[in-house]
Amino acid sequence: MEAPYKKPKKIKIFLLATMFIALGGVIAYYIIMRQDTKAPELIPEPVDPDATLSIGKIRQTATRKGKKEWSLEARSAHYVDKTDQMILNDLVVTFFLNDNSVITLAADQGALHTDSNDMEVSGHVVVKNRECRLLTDRLSYVHDKRLLYSNAPVKISGTSARLAADRISLDLNSQKITLEGGVETTLDDNFMQ
Secondary structure: OOOOOOOOHHHHHHHHHHHHHHHHHHHHHHHHHHOOOOOOOOOOOOOOOOOOEEEOOEEEEEEEOOEEEEEEEEEEEEEEHHHOEEEEEEEEEEEEOOOOOEEEEEEEEEEEEOOOOOEEEEEEEEEEOOOEEEEEEEEEEEOOOOEEEEOOOEEEEEOOEEEEEOEEEEEOOOOEEEEEOOOEEEEOHHHHO
């Protein structure tokens, strides 16, 4: 009668050592890949000592009856609970119009009233669409009326004309612009052609 075949001890030891080395390599690779080599993003310092929450980046979208009305992005935000305000830095707001076009607003800082979705922005305010660009120092948005307005001087430049006024209001629903106080218009030479 033949004796059953026995694997030599050296093969068993070799296979076990190979398994442990492979397992150790996988664990080491996982640990190395899991480490974040980037410097951690700093949490912004609150601009208001009463800030309840500070966020490094924020995105928010306002909808009404399932339709997107505006979308906001900011580099940092600080929520102040007692005033229901989100204080924003380096913000961009995209307003969606009824004709599927958009108006983009950019500013250095702003405040979003979280109870009403009204906003005030300031510092290098730029509002633009496909045809023109508006510059001012301060601008407000009334969410219920979908109205942008400024009581600060504004300059508007388009492809063939430039306008300046002391105040402006823009109804986003009707896309009607009203300029008031010291309105000046400059037409380019090719305006009438």
